[in-house]
Amino acid sequence: MGFHTFPVERADKLEDPSRYRFCSREELLEMLAPDADDVVADLGSGTGFYSRDVAPFVDTVYAVDLQEEMHEYHRTEGLAPNVTLVTAGVDSLPFEDDELDGAFSTMTHHEYATDETMAELARVIRPGGRLVTVDWSGAGTGDDGPSMDERFSPDEVVGQLEDAGFSLERVHDRPETLAVVVRR
Template identity: 70%
Template sequence: MGFHTFPIDRADALRDASRYRYCSREELLEGLPTDGDVTVADLGSGTGFYTDDVAPYVGRCYAVDVQEAMHERYREEGVPSTVELVTAAVDSLPFADDELDGAFSTMTHHEYASEAAFAELARVIRPGGRLVTVDWSADGDGEDGPSVDERFSAETAVDQLESAGFSIQSARERPETFHLIARR
């Protein structure tokens, strides 16, 4: 596994509604706190495809991406008023301890997976807060997404999160992806 980013010249693919076959808006929202004035973060937000789905249900949604160019593309689409763009890596988030009620990651876990990133998530997500992770599975066939050797299995992702102090509330494997809901 190694750090990489999604190519900006392919950013239009991140706005493709066919992505919902891997993670629907409803499936994402089911695991997140969406009641009242909660604060969540989209980890690896890209051009804001899933950020836009979550933003109407929370008080504040941080769109976190390491590439400022992705934020520029998101601005072109129009950023909702409840969204704040944050250029940062997951292993060095500019949030206070326990600031987030929740966070979510769609198809980016494999890009930031490290002990430092998981420790940082445990630092910024408040006790009882939730983390929803949907990513490409090492058990998939690799027809879509990154090559299989860049992916983690659901079992490995569970182990990574548990080692960082999260408890797994739900773990589902699908043909090409996995879906985890963890609580800090």
């Protein structure tokens, strides 16, 4: 698998509403099922396309991205009042142990899926907290999204998360994307 970051020059593509055909706001919220007082993280938040969708339903969203230029784009698009931008890699998060009630990741897992990152997520999400991972599927067609050799299958993603101590709640295998919901 190739690990890389999404090019900032193509950030405008992340704001295209047609992306909802791969993951809608509604399904993301249904899977995360947050409480209004939850503190959650958007892992690899990019331009904030999904941070803005989740923000009205939680207390705080930490929008985590390692590219400061993506945060600049996020500010330009509009920063919700309860979204805090965090410049960090998902493998080294500036959060206390068990600090997060939950986290979500859209189309980014394949860019950061290392053992170190999975362990870091298990450290910062509190026991019982939910992690929702939506990403391009290795069982997809490759017609949209990254090349097939960069992707993981639903079973691989489940295995990575279970190895880090998460428990599987749901897995969805769709035409082009996977969705995996686990609990710490």
